[in-house]
Amino acid sequence: MHEPGSSTYSAFLTRPTGDIDIDNDLRYIRNLDWDESGIGPISTWPNELLVLVNLAILSPQPQLFLLGHDSRILYNTAYARLLRDHHPAYQGRPIQSNTALIAQAPAIDRIVQSAKTKSKPANENDVPFFFLNQNQLEEVFLSATMVHLPLSLDGYHATTYDTTAAVLHSRREHSSHYIRHICEKATDLESFWSSLRDGISAAVMDIAFAAIYHAESRVLCDENTGYISKRIETGTFKLGGTVGSFQGQPQASLERSDGHSWIKKIFKAADFKNCELMSAEDGTLPAEMCQASRDRCYGDHCRTAVVVPSTSEKDTIPAVLILGLAPRRPYDQAYQVWIETIHHTFAYHVARLSMLEEKAFAKANDEKRESRAKEIMAKELLLKEQEAALATGKVQRMLKIMEAASVGVFECDSSGTVTQYNEAFRMMSDHGNRLQTSLPTRLQDLCQPRDRWMFDDQFRVLVAGHPTTFSVRFQGVDKDCCQWVLIACIPELNEVGEFIGVSGCMTNIDAQKELEYEARRNRAGALRQLRLTETRLSNFIRNAPFGILIMDQTGLTSFINETWLQLTGYPNVPVHEVDIRSVVLPEDLPKVDECLKKVSNNGRFETLQIRLNQLWAGGTKGVIRHTWVQFTAYVETEDGKHGQITTTLTDVSGFKFSEALHQARLEEAVQARRQQEKLVNLTPARTLSNISQLRGYDKS
Incomplete structure (x- = not known):
């Protein structure tokens, strides 16, 4: 250990600052063994460097130095707080020895190179580091600016900013x-x-x-x-x-x-x-x-x-x-x-x-409540009308019966203007007020605009003298409401066969249309769910942790997943060019051929362990081994006929290596036991030979 010299420039290392943390850090710095470092003992440090270190130690901003050819790190107390549990272990060590810092080596190399060449500002922003804090890794983001010290000082100085709060x-x-x-x-x-x-x-x-x-x-x-x-x-x-x-x-x-x-x-x-x-x-x-x-x-x-x-x-x-x-x-x-x-x-x-x-x-309950109220009112009105109809003739009684059955009856002239109608027609058209005015109402105007072309086509059929039946949507007083009606019409002709008008009836078919719509929607939902299920299954097969290859009875490949290519080391070629036999070690090909033959003939599930040409990277270093896999094959059967063959490859090289290692250790133990037994058998014979020699010496 070297104590700092008596120079006034290094006196700050021993002078109390009044801050316990800074004083402890100064004590730790001067007690470090700097002799073996690239910067040398503190007593040899240039005065300029000591001044910079003194200013940095007292600064509330995190700062550090990279000194000497081995980039020894020297930081102040503010930077020590950023290091959490890594302080003071990182103080005075080469930066390459500080794991938490060197994890971001590319960013450190960039800022050092920029400071050295001065080709661009030496800045790095929001670099993530992971420091231990109470034995738990903590995510920290740091930004830094760096300058290259003069050549005589041999190092770099960086000012660091904790940007964790801003980034988060x-x-x-x-x-x-x-x-x-x-x-x-x-x-x-x-x-x-x-x-x-x-x-x-x-x-x-x-x-x-x-x-x-x-x-x-x-x-x-x-x-x-x-x-x-x-x-x-x-x-x-x-x-x-x-x-x-x-x-x-x-x-x-x-x-x-x-x-x-x-x-x-x-x-x-x-x-x-x-x-x-x-x-x-x-x-x-x-x-x-x-x-x-x-x-x-x-x-x-x-x-x-x-x-x-x-x-x-x-x-x-x-x-x-x-x-x-x-x-x-x-x-x-x-x-x-x-x-x-x-x-x-x-x-x-x-x-x-x-x-x-x-x-x-x-809202649904209010609509039902309102509907029930309207229904009650309609029934009361219907009863009154039925009472009044008792005094009318046979035609009126028939019209009332049709109204009770919710069948609308109407008559139109040759232009399509409604001339006669019953109550059911008025209720279904929802145009009661309009129909009761003196202005003529055309049947076409009761239809929604997008259905009027259909009505025009059917009206031309009636004009030609033919009856017709069609369905259209009647537009209510509220433009957003409509109802489906089924209309049956017959043309009215005069004595000479000329078209003079239309007689017809209609009924509400909203319920039937709703059922048709619901059926179409359910069918679309089922198809969408089927496509989603197929997509999920496809994603699972492509990303399964084992290799999958599907081929036909002739050996022509139709599908492989990425795991199969990675396991066998097969080049990326079109699927139909993949040959399963080319990845198998030649010594194991007969077993594979026999397995595929059994699967094709009897349709049963077959499995065996084989070696691939692909080399296995695990195990003992320097020893080359082929990859062992669990080979499984089964055939798809449809209507009693055998179709495509699905094969899988599961890597079992690790298990094979462990098994071989266990067997080798077992054989070593047996051999050692035999050597021990042999030594025990030889010991009595040698002892008897030595006793005989001693007796011969005594006789002589």
Whole structure:
């Protein structure tokens, strides 16, 4: 150890500053062994360097030096706080020895090169580092500017800025904006669960996993009135969706009576409308949720999650959102504020969509109530008209019977103007006021504009003297309302056969049209679900962890997945040019041929272990081994005929290597045992020979 010299420039190393942390760092720096470093002992440091170090040590801004040919790192107390648990171990060491820093070696090399050549500003912005903080990795973003010290000082000086808060704020603000934007498009709770999953999926670095649970609701219909209502089952929560890589589907239904601690947390949050923390340490966070973050947040297992509930507004569906917290970020004030923002978005949209659902029920009940009132009034009016019709003739009685059957009767002149009609026609046309005026009303004007061309075509058929039947939409007083009617007409001709008008009847066919529309929609939905299922299966086959090859009975390949190409090392060629026999070690080809022959002949499932030409990279270094795979084949059968053959390859080289290693060690043990037994057998014989020699010496 070398104590600093008596130079006034190095006196700051021993002079107290009044700050305990700075004094401790100065003591540590002067006690380091600088003799073996590229910069040499402190007593040999140039005065200019000592002045710069003195200024840097006292600066509240994080600063560091890279000194000597081995780039020894020397930093101040402000920078030491950024290093967390790595301080003071990184002080005075070559930067290549500091793992947490050298992980961003490209960024460090760029800024050093820029400072050295001065070709461009030596800046690096928002570079991510991962420092241990209480034995847990923490995500930190740093920006830095660097200058090259004069040649006599042999080094670099960098000023560092902690931009973690700004980077996290920007990243989280972008995620929350996207979540809000995508959730606003939801029109019901089911679409909202899906939109929320999509929004949270984008927050890859800040949400380790997510799970949505909500209470079940059932729609009830009163048998007498037909009014509908909703009943919420608060004792059972069902899964609404997940985000993350769960090994299996999480528990689909949660019962309030379940004794698991994490389920109790969920119902507690839902009941008291407070956020609840779940932790792996106290057992309130299940293992499957901890491991669901392996494709998010740098792949670390999640340790903590927060349960955010919906609001307690009337008619709001009770629901909770479980959010896994990023393992490499502390749950500090900024993180809590951001989670609260997501909580507000979640609670707002659950309440909004629940109220929309209630409004839809109320509107439907009001429509039914209004419809019943109109129906009662119509029946009363019909009774009065029927009473009046008793005094009329046979034609009027027949018209009333048709009205009771909801059949509209009408007559038109040769221009299509309505001249006579009954009450049923007036009700179906919804133009009662118009028809009762003195102005003529054309039957064509009662149709919706987009159906008038059809009416014109049919009217020309009537003018030609032929009866016709067709369906059109009548437009109500409210332009947005319409109803389908079926019209049957016959032409009226005079004595000479000239067209003079039309007689016809019509009936409401809204119900039939609704059934036709519903049938078409159900058929389209089934086809869409089938296509989705086929897409999922295709994605699974292409990304399966084992190789798949499908060929016909002649050996012509029709499908291979990426895993098969990676496992065999086969070049990227058209599928039909792939030959399965070319990847198999020649010694194992007879076994493969025999296996495929059996599969083709008897249609049974066959499996065996073979070696590939592809070399295996594992095992003992320097020893070349061929890849061992589990080869499986089966044939597709349709109507008793054998079709394509599906084969799979599963890498078992590791198991084979372990098996061979175990066998070798077993043989070594047996050999050692034999050597020991042989040595034991030789020892008595040598002893007897030595005794005989001693006796011969005594006699002599």
